[in-house]
Amino acid sequence: MKIEGLExxxxxxxxxxxxxxxxxxxxxxxxxxxxxxxxxxxxQYLLQEGDICTHLYFVVRGCLRxxxxxxxxLVHILQFAAENSWxxxxxxxxxxxxxxxxIDTLEDxxxxxxxxxxxxxxxxxxxxxxxxxxxxxxNSFVSLxxxxxxxxxxxxxxxxxxxxxxxxxxxxxxxxxxxxxxxxITPEFLSRLRNRQxxxx
Amino acid sequence: MKIEGLExxxxxxxxxxxxxxxxxxxxxxxxxxxxxxxxxxxxQYLLQEGDICTHLYFVVRGCLRxxxxxxxxLVHILQFAAENSWxxxxxxxxxxxxxxxxIDTLEDxxxxxxxxxxxxxxxxxxxxxxxxxxxxxxNSFVSLxxxxxxxxxxxxxxxxxxxxxxxxxxxxxxxxxxxxxxxxITPEFLSRLRNRQxxxx
DNA sequence: CGCGACGTTGATTTGCCTCAACGATTGTGG
DNA sequence: CCACAATCGTTGAGGCAAATCAACGTCGCG
Numbered sequence: 446m447k448i449e450g451l452e453x454x455x456x457x458x459x460x461x462x463x464x465x466x467x468x469x470x471x472x473x474x475x476x477x478x479x480x481x482x483x484x485x486x487x488x489q490y491l492l493q494e495g496d497i498c499t500h501l502y503f504v505v506r507g508c509l510r511x512x513x514x515x516x517x518x519l520v521h522i523l524q525f526a527a528e529n530s531w532x533x534x535x536x537x538x539x540x541x542x543x544x545x546x547x548i549d550t551l552e553d554x555x556x557x558x559x560x561x562x563x564x565x566x567x568x569x570x571x572x573x574x575x576x577x578x579x580x581x582x583x584n585s586f587v588s589l590x591x592x593x594x595x596x597x598x599x600x601x602x603x604x605x606x607x608x609x610x611x612x613x614x615x616x617x618x619x620x621x622x623x624x625x626x627x628x629x630i631t632p633e634f635l636s637r638l639r640n641r642q643x644x645x646x
Numbered sequence: 647m648k649i650e651g652l653e654x655x656x657x658x659x660x661x662x663x664x665x666x667x668x669x670x671x672x673x674x675x676x677x678x679x680x681x682x683x684x685x686x687x688x689x690q691y692l693l694q695e696g697d698i699c700t701h702l703y704f705v706v707r708g709c710l711r712x713x714x715x716x717x718x719x720l721v722h723i724l725q726f727a728a729e730n731s732w733x734x735x736x737x738x739x740x741x742x743x744x745x746x747x748x749i750d751t752l753e754d755x756x757x758x759x760x761x762x763x764x765x766x767x768x769x770x771x772x773x774x775x776x777x778x779x780x781x782x783x784x785n786s787f788v789s790l791x792x793x794x795x796x797x798x799x800x801x802x803x804x805x806x807x808x809x810x811x812x813x814x815x816x817x818x819x820x821x822x823x824x825x826x827x828x829x830x831i832t833p834e835f836l837s838r839l840r841n842r843q844x845x846x847x
Numbered sequence: 848c849g850c851g852a853c854g855t856t857g858a859t860t861t862g863c864c865t866c867a868a869c870g871a872t873t874g875t876g877g
Numbered sequence: 878c879c880a881c882a883a884t885c886g887t888t889g890a891g892g893c894a895a896a897t898c899a900a901c902g903t904c905g906c907g
Contacts, residue, residue, distance in 0.1 A: 513795055513799065515799050515800075519799070521795060521798050521799040523791060523794065523795060535784055535787060535788050535791075536788040536791070536792075539784065568777075572773060572776075572777075575773075575776040575777040575780050576769075576773075576776040576780075578780055579776050579777075579779055579780035579783065582780060582783045582784050582787055583736055583740065583783050585787060586736060586783055586786060586787045586790065587736050587737040589787065589790050589791065589794065590724060590736075590737070590790065591737075592794065593724065593790065593793065593794050593797065594714055594722060594724060596794065596797050596798060596830075597722050597797060597830035598714060598716050598720070598722040598830075599716075600894075600895095601894080601895070620852080620853065620854090621853080621854070622852080622853070622854085628798075629797075629798035629799070630895070630896085631895075631896060631897080632853085632854075632855095633854090633855080633856085633895095633896080633897085633898095634894090634895055634896075635854095636854060636855055636856080637855090637856085637895095639854095640855085640856090801862075801863095802862080802863075821884080821885065821886090822885080822886065823884085823885070823886085831863070831864090832863075832864060832865085833885085833886075833887095834863095834864080834865085834886090834887080834888085835862090835863055835864070836886095837886060837887055837888080838863095838887090838888085840886095841887085841888090
């Protein structure tokens with residue numbers, strides 16, 4: 446399996462950046478040189494518990510997840526990342542400390558990855574990226590805060606509703622077991638929730 | 647009531663920045679010119695639901711909280727901010743959109759505040775602050791992610807333990823009602839948890 | 848074909864909430 | 878400075894949301 450349309454992969458990333466702040470040709474060239482495309486098969490690991498997270502990943506095609514396995518062996522999904530999203534364990538990445546998290550693919554996926562040293566070089570040679578990543582992280586922070594608020598203040602039913610309306614594409618694309626784990630409930634209970642819904646409407 | 651040691655207030659902020667990246671005198675001067683000290687009495691509002699969040703706040707002395715009031719009138723605390731912490735509704739602040747959140751003080755407090763336009767000027771005249779705030783937000787993001795993980799994967803008892811070990815100073819400083827609201831449980835249940843603990847030890 | 852992942856349903860249990868009542872403390876206006 | 882209200886922490890009884898455990902049918906895939 447080849448990585449089809451490699452150049453257009455990078456184009457996707459470039460327009461992602463440009464939607465925030467314009468880039469000149471030199472800056473675009475550095476991006477092309479710094480990010481490397483990679484193909485991952487379904488269920489493949491990008492990061493395993495105990496390892497140091499060595500890259501930031503920008504998803505071009507497919508879908509990944511990041512999760513923690515608790516003491517009882519249960520999976521708790523922190524984040525999904527489909528097309529045009531970022532995924533990484535920032536804590537482990539910057540501190541170069543072992544991660545408690547796992548990242549793997551839910552589908553065959555194409556990502557653009559950048560290593561820590563390449564990112565630092567990118568910051569040095571094009572300081573504009575401090576600003577770009579500041580804005581990106583700020584946006585992620587706001588979304589995460591919204592999710593936390595939901596989690597501590599709403600019932601499972603409301604949270605599922607919010608998920609469906611916020612990620613309509615993911616709702617049908619992902620198995621319910623995965624969505625249940627993201628919502629912090631059991632698959633059985635999610636099944637009952639969906640059952641209630643259809644009866645209502 | 648005067649704001650004692652005003653200069654040392656700004657010193658606290660400057661050393662907060664310098665602990666991340668060194669600043670030259672010109673940059674320090676801009677900080678001093680951009681941030682303004684303010685005193686808030688206990689229970690005073692800094693942001694009310696429906697208003698646009700106009701400032702970032704750095705806490706010099708005292709303690710604030712940010713929370714949402716749900717449909718039933720219940721309070722859900724997203725964040726405490728004591729000395730050396732930041733607090734603001736970033737979403738409302740950047741988008742200039744009405745906030746769903748409230749910020750107020752739990753004690754008489756001194757903060758250094760910066761307005762949106764002053765912050766934009768700060769970024770323009772000293773681009774280094776893109777980097778500084780990128781790092782600050784990244785750190786906040788990592789903490790928030792940890793808290794979310796806790797919330798979806800642990801029992802109330804574990805979350806309380808984590809709170810006590812992460813914020814030992816706040817544990818005795820704040821009323822249990824506030825901590826309960828932060829943990830997403832009722833004050834009655836927190837009381838029972840503490841009761842269990844003391845019996846165990 | 849056979850196995851594993853998935854979704855569903857039922858019976859039971861449990862973690863946490865609700866409502867209510869009670870002392871102790873704080874603070875505040877007269 | 879006292880009186881009274883408000884806030885706080887605690888405890889008890891009962892209820893509900895969601896978990897647990899178990900069984901079963903379906904589908905996709907090696």
